[in-house]
Amino acid sequence: MQVPIMPAKGEKFIIPIGPQHPALKEPGHFEFSVDGEVVTGASLRLGYVHRGIEKGTEGRNWVQTLYLLERICGICSHVHATAYCLGVERLAGVEAPPRAQAIRSLVAELERIHSHLLWLGVAAHEAGFDMLFMHSWRDREIVMNLLEGLTGNRVNYSANVLGGVKCDIDARQTDAILAGLEHLEDRTRHYLTVVTSDVMFLRRTRGIGVMTKDVAEKLGVVGPTARASGVARDVRLNAPYAAYDRYPVELITATAGDLEARFIVRVQELFETYRVIRAILADLPEGELTVRMPRRIKEGETISRVEAPRGELFYFIKSNGSDTAERVKVRTPTLPNMASVLTLAVGHQLADMPMILAGIDPCFSCNDRMIVVRDPAGRGAHWTWDDLREYGIEYYR
Amino acid sequence: MSAVFALVIFPGGVFILLAGMLYEWVDRKLVARFQNRVGPRWFQPLADTVKLLAKEEVVPDGVNAQLFVVLPVIALAGALTAVLYVPVFGLAPSFSFSGDLIVTIYMLSLLTLCMGLAGANTLNRFSLLGATRTLTQLFSYEAPFLLALLGPAIVAGSWRISTIADYAAGHWLILTQPIGFAVALIGLMGKLELPPFDAPEAETEIVAGALTEYSGRGLALFHLGKGVELVVGLTLVAAFYLGGVTNPLWFAVKTLALLVGLAGVQTLLTRLRIDQTVGLWWRYGALLVLVQFLALILWEGVIA
Amino acid sequence: MKLMTMWKDALESLVSSPATEKYPFQRLDAPDQLRSQLHWNLEKCTGCALCAKDCPADAIEIIVLDKKAKRFVFRYHIDRCTFCGQCVESCRQGCLQMANDEWELAALSKQGFDVYYGDDADVQSVLVGTTPPELEAAAD
Numbered sequence A: 001m002q003v004p005i006m007p008a009k010g011e012k013f014i015i016p017i018g019p020q021h022p023a024l025k026e027p028g029h030f031e032f033s034v035d036g037e038v039v040t041g042a043s044l045r046l047g048y049v050h051r052g053i054e055k056g057t058e059g060r061n062w063v064q065t066l067y068l069l070e071r072i073c074g075i076c077s078h079v080h081a082t083a084y085c086l087g088v089e090r091l092a093g094v095e096a097p098p099r100a101q102a103i104r105s106l107v108a109e110l111e112r113i114h115s116h117l118l119w120l121g122v123a124a125h126e127a128g129f130d131m132l133f134m135h136s137w138r139d140r141e142i143v144m145n146l147l148e149g150l151t152g153n154r155v156n157y158s159a160n161v162l163g164g165v166k167c168d169i170d171a172r173q174t175d176a177i178l179a180g181l182e183h184l185e186d187r188t189r190h191y192l193t194v195v196t197s198d199v200m201f202l203r204r205t206r207g208i209g210v211m212t213k214d215v216a217e218k219l220g221v222v223g224p225t226a227r228a229s230g231v232a233r234d235v236r237l238n239a240p241y242a243a244y245d246r247y248p249v250e251l252i253t254a255t256a257g258d259l260e261a262r263f264i265v266r267v268q269e270l271f272e273t274y275r276v277i278r279a280i281l282a283d284l285p286e287g288e289l290t291v292r293m294p295r296r297i298k299e300g301e302t303i304s305r306v307e308a309p310r311g312e313l314f315y316f317i318k319s320n321g322s323d324t325a326e327r328v329k330v331r332t333p334t335l336p337n338m339a340s341v342l343t344l345a346v347g348h349q350l351a352d353m354p355m356i357l358a359g360i361d362p363c364f365s366c367n368d369r370m371i372v373v374r375d376p377a378g379r380g381a382h383w384t385w386d387d388l389r390e391y392g393i394e395y396y397r
Numbered sequence B: 001m002s003a004v005f006a007l008v009i010f011p012g013g014v015f016i017l018l019a020g021m022l023y024e025w026v027d028r029k030l031v032a033r034f035q036n037r038v039g040p041r042w043f044q045p046l047a048d049t050v051k052l053l054a055k056e057e058v059v060p061d062g063v064n065a066q067l068f069v070v071l072p073v074i075a076l077a078g079a080l081t082a083v084l085y086v087p088v089f090g091l092a093p094s095f096s097f098s099g100d101l102i103v104t105i106y107m108l109s110l111l112t113l114c115m116g117l118a119g120a121n122t123l124n125r126f127s128l129l130g131a132t133r134t135l136t137q138l139f140s141y142e143a144p145f146l147l148a149l150l151g152p153a154i155v156a157g158s159w160r161i162s163t164i165a166d167y168a169a170g171h172w173l174i175l176t177q178p179i180g181f182a183v184a185l186i187g188l189m190g191k192l193e194l195p196p197f198d199a200p201e202a203e204t205e206i207v208a209g210a211l212t213e214y215s216g217r218g219l220a221l222f223h224l225g226k227g228v229e230l231v232v233g234l235t236l237v238a239a240f241y242l243g244g245v246t247n248p249l250w251f252a253v254k255t256l257a258l259l260v261g262l263a264g265v266q267t268l269l270t271r272l273r274i275d276q277t278v279g280l281w282w283r284y285g286a287l288l289v290l291v292q293f294l295a296l297i298l299w300e301g302v303i304a
Numbered sequence C: 001m002k003l004m005t006m007w008k009d010a011l012e013s014l015v016s017s018p019a020t021e022k023y024p025f026q027r028l029d030a031p032d033q034l035r036s037q038l039h040w041n042l043e044k045c046t047g048c049a050l051c052a053k054d055c056p057a058d059a060i061e062i063i064v065l066d067k068k069a070k071r072f073v074f075r076y077h078i079d080r081c082t083f084c085g086q087c088v089e090s091c092r093q094g095c096l097q098m099a100n101d102e103w104e105l106a107a108l109s110k111q112g113f114d115v116y117y118g119d120d121a122d123v124q125s126v127l128v129g130t131t132p133p134e135l136e137a138a139a140d
């Protein structure tokens, strides 16, 4: 009989969370060392869902790459496609027509609604409040249906093409969206009351996982997580892309920096999102949806930043003049936010860990990249697709 | 012969197990409906049980195998024994002696104790933590729960369940002892580890708590035990506080009404952390029920 | 500071019917925009294979039997298709279209996932493999 190794006296008692754990819907591995119920240390291991997407772009042409990158994230797929399109368009020296840019922003904002409602449900579930979970997900269906009606798909909308968008919007869809928003706004107002006044829920959020502005800036936290700590940062404002200069958003921040503040910031962002969508629909520029894109993109490199629901999404794109990207580097918002989980964990109860983790709205599969710092196998620093595949198979053996 | 019948078929044994599943279904269905879901169909708990019983029971490495196998049996046996002293289905208890109230309450706690032991028996860290939480929670609600059930015993002047039930059938004690009623009902939720007191099996933290390593038969028996405990607990509260359960119809109406309340509380409250649970019970639960208890004793002392 | 702030939702949900869609028993209408199975129109096609080149999933093959006589067979691997709609955009002749109501495509066997469009006789000749290999312009 094999006896698992248990910590001897005085050693740390470590609670592993993940890679398979009900708290995580995606694989990641946390180790929390606990003293009774109090967490005294935390460590993290990522990389379970590394899919070699960046490498994969090297074997595809510019158009095919768009759809590959759109699949980096199942929740905020549109922002990935938008970031990529904007970057490639800049490299090619073309600009999508204003109507296309407006529709890009519109879909992005609808996606933000769906993402924030999804997050609200997941975070409530982590706290054991399934009532809020089920109801916010029920209401999320409304925006999912709107997105389906507008773009033709519920998840990977494929609204973008290089040089514009595929889907146009007509009066009937406008009406449907406005009606949907009406209902959602009501519900959102209700959820805001729930997360700010339900005593039992506040016991799990107020004063938990407090991150001061200093810490947030030091850790380079992005998105709503940063804004809840008072860091006024939003790519839509600081460097407007697509149509955000035409339809400016207002910044939502909070100062408390605890879990409650993260709830408030995200829920209030929803109102701002509703407002922006209405503004776009009220004043949609007429015109073409696409411009012609060259098949080969001029040599050069660029960066492209957009505000994903989880924070700043960063793309680096390099072209060598062929019909394939030479290098596409993606940095998703979860990566900078992950560090905050480990910092905040220490000193809290184990029961707060799922909440603190959910507080940053993590997305593991977006996040997992591979960097070879030292190569123990002695292989060349340049990995081919086959090397990567072999490594992946070895890794899970 | 009649003792065996009472233990194995009716009201204990088969009938109570089925009733437990039925009540579990009502609870799950109600929670689902509150959440605007469809919820399980009526035979789902039965199907779950049959499926679990048919499955292989995996005994993990590093546990005391005998203990691992026998604990679920003891747990269920404890719950079933408790049935015999309680007026389930609105019938008179099968057995009765003075002081059976205490025995019943401890029989009910046996399940929780077994679960704690089962968790501590394995080497799984989630189980160990779950066991700690289970036992911590046990010590926090047990005393208030006991006091809450002793309130009716004091006014009835007996520690025999059937006597108290007879007395309570004439008096709606919920009116004179509202605190006791609330504490008893909430204590029952703590006993059954229903939300918001489900920290011992909080899935987002410690998977399934003390029962993480259990599968197949063991898990089925623990679940059955919980179902039985649900029925027994509801019966006790209804018999003591809601004007008694003197016939099967009253039994059904009153216990199901309690179950609706239970399901509502479950859906509307967020899970408490274990430190919050303990704090809540000792700071408010125990104190309030103690105050009421003292008031009762004084009242009884002055009147009598 | 309130307790049970969602009680109203609970009561409303209790009396209203569940939000769950009873999918196989009740089918919702698909929106007009929905992208499902791809359809190809031989008349306008020039055999340029742009659609096949841009397809991210390698789901399209244009098999050119005779370019001059416009004898093309369009082989569509519906199991690989991600329904992204890029091919529809890429085709400058507008010969591709996606239906909105053919989305129940799950099947127990892989057979039937290769869809052939084109002239019946040409499809037959591709199926029995009489096409000379040098004529088969597989897309990449």
Ligand code: SF4
Pocket (backbone or CB within 6 Å): C038, C054, C055, C056, C057, C058, C059, C060, C080, C081, C082, C083, C084, C085, C086, C087, C088
């Ligand atoms: S819809 Fe997309 S995946 Fe399907 S065939 Fe067209 S380009 Fe290929």
Ligand code: SF4
Pocket (backbone or CB within 6 Å): C044, C045, C046, C047, C048, C049, C050, C051, C052, C062, C090, C091, C092, C093, C094, C095, C096
């Ligand atoms: S892009 Fe259009 S014209 Fe060209 S091969 Fe495809 S379907 Fe035919």
